[in-house]
Amino acid sequence: MEYVIEMRNIVKKFAQKEVLKGVNLKVSHGEIFGLLGPSGAGKTTIIKILTGQLQCTEGVSTILGQDTAALTSFVYRKMGMMMDNLGLYERLSCYDNLKLFAKIYDVPQGRISEVLKQVDLAEAAKVPVSKLSKGMRGRLALARAVMNEPELLFLDEPSSGLDPQAVTMIHQLIRKEQKRGAAIFLTTHNMEEAGKLCDHIALLNEGKIVEYGSPKEICLRYNHQNKLQIRLLDGRNVVLPNGKFAADEVKEYLAKEMVETIHSTEPSLETVFMELTGRRFE
């Protein structure tokens, strides 16, 4: 099995509405893959197809080598997921929510305290979910997703609506899961998050993947705004195009030892994606 996830020409229609229009994706073992796209692009639909919650209209997709149209418990045991709609039991405590899950997935009970500690909920173990803040719920959902030490982890907007502290913790845990050997498929509309965390990202817009690569590759591809920023010792800031036309001027500053700092600026993922989709992601 070369890839943990493969989608080939996936089409999804809801009644007459074609939401996915031929999506192709590949995710390798152990990588953090980010699916980005504006609200309504079809990100959650893709996760639902990959996790067997929805059937696609056309195409074939596999996870861990198995067709997602007929996933077996063999694969379910090797994956974890965190999504909005996968409800936690409001009246049960954090601990009991995880205990229920541990039973279904044959996870040793000792693991419950371990993951609660990992997401900093050890002290809230006995608190019912109904009393948790949004950030705490997010962390509990993540604890549940990683409890069975999955080979493949799906996270649908894991940091959306959370405070910065909770986001940092979630990012740390995602990196830790990757170190352990898991591949992570996450969706987000936070460019900064994607740029920092992901090995590869794909941009979904109107049902199609319109860009794919490492964050760095993608930014370099849209490098036509590339500029040189030079800060001179006399306090002046000089901005020049990054090209041969600037060579003489740069050379002169350097020759006269006037330069304090010099660097090139690339476009951010955010500007690239705004250019591609024509809109902001919020």
Ligand SMILES: Nc1ncnc2c1ncn2[C@@H]1O[C@H](COP(=O)(O)OP(=O)(O)O)[C@@H](O)[C@H]1O
């Ligand atoms: N069960 C459904 N029935 C009809 N339309 C749906 C259903 N689920 C999603 N959609 C539509 O599909 C599109 C993509 O939705 P979704 O995958 O949730 O987008 P995203 O997660 O990128 O915000 C939206 O226009 C949404 O209204």
Ligand SMILES: [Mg+2]
């Ligand atoms: Mg969604």
